Amino acid sequence: MESLIKDIFTNVMEGQAGAVKEKVQAALDAGIEAPVILNEGMIAAMAEVGRLFEEGEYYVPEMLISARAMQAGLSVLKPHLVASDVKSAGKVAIGTVKGDLHDIGKNLVAMMLEGAGFEIVDLGTDVPPEKFVEAARDGAQIIAMSALLTTTMPSMKTTIEALTEAGLRDKVKVMVGGAPITDDYARQIGADGFSPDASRAVAKAKELVAA
DSSP states (O other), X not given: OHHHHHHHHHHHHHTOHHHHHHHHHHHHHTTOOHHHIIIIIIIHHHHHHHHHHHTTSSOHHHHHHHHHHHHHHHHHXXXXXXXXXXXXXXXXXXXXXXXXXXXXXXXXXXXHHHHTTOEEEEXXXXXXXXXXXXXXXXXXXXXXXXXXXXXXTHHHHHHHHHHHHTTOGGGSEEEEESTTOOHHHHHHTTOSEEOSSHHHXXXXXXXXXXX
């Protein structure tokens, strides 16, 4: 039993999607509970990937490959998690703001958050403020916005203003990120949090949900 969890952990770390799917199924067949597979096999592996990234031992490609392997395992695990009523870490609506079509960073953050047990609503790219407002109405606890162009950064501020106008600003936390975004800019536009990379986005999201 323990060796199956260890295998899942290692396969996620090494980004072996096929092996992760196989081992997750084997673990379920062996009677290991879905939450144990998720927490000890997959979330623990993604936390380790995040740590290695922060220490400069892993780079974005390694993180992406591990996150994809974790998602492959999640596809097998999800129906069982629903059945065992696993509590999500929180609901995050994520998207790249209006006018911006970049999605690699956004996808990586979404995968890392999903790997940490968050429920993800991926709004895609070129997302207008109304779409974020709608997601907040639908129960998202965190609105996560990404921008990669300096020209699309103002759309973050517009979205926060739209949330305020809709009377939802105090019901959600707003997180921003992307290459040109800084902590100062996040504060300036009234966001609740900023993350410079996908690994730290997970810690920031947990902090915001707890607050």
